[in-house]
Amino acid sequence: xxxxxxxxxxxxxxxxxxxxxxxxxxxxxxxxxxxxxxxxxxxxxxxxxxxxxxxxxxxxxxxxxxxxxxxxxxxxxxxxxxxxxxxxxxxxxxxxxxxxxxxxxxxxxxxxxxxxxxxxxxxxxxxxxxxxxxxxxxxxxxxxxxxxxxxxxxxxxxxxxxxxxxxxxxxxxxxxxxxxxxxxxxxxxxxxxxxxxxxxxxxxxxxxxx
Numbered sequence: 001x002x003x004x005x006x007x008x009x010x011x012x013x014x015x016x017x018x019x020x021x022x023x024x025x026x027x028x029x030x031x032x033x034x035x036x037x038x039x040x041x042x043x044x045x046x047x048x049x050x051x052x053x054x055x056x057x058x059x060x061x062x063x064x065x066x067x068x069x070x071x072x073x074x075x076x077x078x079x080x081x082x083x084x085x086x087x088x089x090x091x092x093x094x095x096x097x098x099x100x101x102x103x104x105x106x107x108x109x110x111x112x113x114x115x116x117x118x119x120x121x122x123x124x125x126x127x128x129x130x131x132x133x134x135x136x137x138x139x140x141x142x143x144x145x146x147x148x149x150x151x152x153x154x155x156x157x158x159x160x161x162x163x164x165x166x167x168x169x170x171x172x173x174x175x176x177x178x179x180x181x182x183x184x185x186x187x188x189x190x191x192x193x194x195x196x197x198x199x200x201x202x203x204x205x206x207x208x209x210x
Contacts, residue, residue: 039073044206055208065092085110112164133186
């Protein structure tokens, strides 16, 4: 029970930090929902079944959305093999709902070359580079009129422990929310790398070798 309270307190603290600069019109970020948490645990279980040793990272803060549903949780390329990494993708039933949000966000984590190959077309260079939680992040705004998994998304890409992260949200105008999502995930990773026994870590960094 104490662990659950500690996890809730940690997520609430991250939520407070992430929402501090949010505008009144921007959909809120909330602690990871059961839909997201279950998808991350399912991927981690399959990673372990395949004898892989990498960590499955799960965002501690996600967009608040009505009717959130899982679109995909598994390999980046759609196969059963998870050696190269994993992808999770979520959408709201109310596509194009409040404030014009498309309701779609994703996280890919895997081998850098694999992400670039399987998520084509993908720009060779980011539109800009920013710093988030002491990391260099490439910002990509993918055109909405191309045939791409990321079409219409803002992509934040960075390297972490030998893996490439692509955290995305549909709609260029929601980039501020994406930045807070990325910052919350990075902050949690830093805290759990320093203190892996924190209750929060069992939800943010699942399985793998530390």
